[in-house]
Amino acid sequence: MPPAKKRTRTYDPAKIRTAVLAQFGNVRQAVRSLTAEQLALPTRLGDWTVRELAAHVTMAVETVSRNLDRDEPAKPELTLLHWPFATAGRAGDIADGTRELAAANPDLDALYARTGQRIAESLAAAPGDRLLAARTGAMTLADYLVTRTVELVVHTDDLNAAVPGLDIPYDRQALAACTRLLADALAAKAPGGSTEVRIPPYAVVQCVEGPRHTRGTPPNVVETDPLTWIRLATGRVTWRDAVAEAKVSASGERADLGGLLPLMG
Numbered sequence: 001m002p003p004a005k006k007r008t009r010t011y012d013p014a015k016i017r018t019a020v021l022a023q024f025g026n027v028r029q030a031v032r033s034l035t036a037e038q039l040a041l042p043t044r045l046g047d048w049t050v051r052e053l054a055a056h057v058t059m060a061v062e063t064v065s066r067n068l069d070r071d072e073p074a075k076p077e078l079t080l081l082h083w084p085f086a087t088a089g090r091a092g093d094i095a096d097g098t099r100e101l102a103a104a105n106p107d108l109d110a111l112y113a114r115t116g117q118r119i120a121e122s123l124a125a126a127p128g129d130r131l132l133a134a135r136t137g138a139m140t141l142a143d144y145l146v147t148r149t150v151e152l153v154v155h156t157d158d159l160n161a162a163v164p165g166l167d168i169p170y171d172r173q174a175l176a177a178c179t180r181l182l183a184d185a186l187a188a189k190a191p192g193g194s195t196e197v198r199i200p201p202y203a204v205v206q207c208v209e210g211p212r213h214t215r216g217t218p219p220n221v222v223e224t225d226p227l228t229w230i231r232l233a234t235g236r237v238t239w240r241d242a243v244a245e246a247k248v249s250a251s252g253e254r255a256d257l258g259g260l261l262p263l264m265g
Contacts, residue, residue: 008081009184011177013128013142019173020061020145021120023152027057028112030159030168039108043162044236048098050162053155055102056094058115060151064144065118067132078137083147084185084233084264086136146177153178154234157227161236176202179226182233185263195220195254199229208254220252235262 031054039051048056078086105111128142153175156168183203194210196218197203208220224232228247231237239258242248250256 008079009180011142011146013145015173016142016145016149016177017123019171019177020064020148020152021116021123022171023149023156023174024057024061024112024116024119026169026171027054027152027156027159028109028116030166031057031112032109034163034166038163038166041162043158045158046095048095049102050159051108052098052102053158053162054108055105055111056098057152057155057159058111059094059098059101060155061119061148062115063134064132064141064148065115065122067134067144068122068126068130068141070133073131073133073138076131076138076140078134078139080139080143080146080181081184081188083136083139083143084150084182085189088265146181149174149177150181154230154236157230157236175226178230179203182230182263186233186257186260189263190260195222195252195257197257198223199226202226210254218252220254222248222250222255222257224248232257232261233263235265 034050034054039049039054041050042048043050043053045053101111126141128140130141131138132141132144134144153170156170160166160168179199179202183197183199183205186197187205187207190207190209192209193206195206195208197205197207198221200223211219224242224247228237228242232239232242232248237247239248239256239261243250
C-alpha cells in the first residue's frame, strides 16, 4: 500500500452528496433514451454490453444503501487516498454480479428509479462520519461517496465511448472530485516533488522522487485534461498513446509517468 500524503485533501460532504445524485441522474436520463440496438452494443470493458454497463452503474450506487443497511464497523480500515489501490482483484465478482443484475432487470429505468430512491432516502438520514462495511475496507460514508464520483464519472465516459452520439454530461463537482482523488493517488504512489502534474482546472500535484522544485517553472511538467487523466489512471488509455495523440504534454527527464499508470485496474 502506498504511503499517505502529508496533507490530505478535504471534500465538502454536502457538495459530494449532491454530485453523486446529480451524476446518477444524468446517466439515468441517457440510459432511458437508449434503443434495444444501442443497449446491445459492445463496450471497452471486456465482453460487457451497454446494457450490462448501464446495470453496473446502479450496482456501484446501490452499494451505498446496502452498506448503510449493514451493522456499523467498529473502526475504519481504509482511508480515501488508499481506496484506488484497494479495488484490484474484485473484477471477477463484479463481472458476475453485473451480468446477473442486467439479466434480472430488463426494465433498466425501473432499476434506476429504485436505486435512486433508495440512495436518496439513505443519505437523508445518515451522517457523513457513519462507518460503512465496504468490501474494500471499512470507511466513512463521506469518503465512500467520493469514491462513487469515480465510479460514476468513469462509467459515464465508458458509456459515451460505447454509444455513437451519446453525450452524457458530467456534473462539475463529480468530475472535480474524481480528478482530484486520482491525482492524489498518483502522488501517494510516487511521493516526491520533482514532477508537477497539472490537470486544469481541478488539480495540481507534485510527485516522483528527485530534486524538489521551489520556484519558477518546474523542470518536469505533465499536463492533460480531466477526462484524459481519468482514462490514464483507470487504464482506458495508455500513456504512450495519450502522448502520441497530443492528449498529454510531458517535459523533463522525470515527466514520463508510463511506469506508474494505471492506478486502478
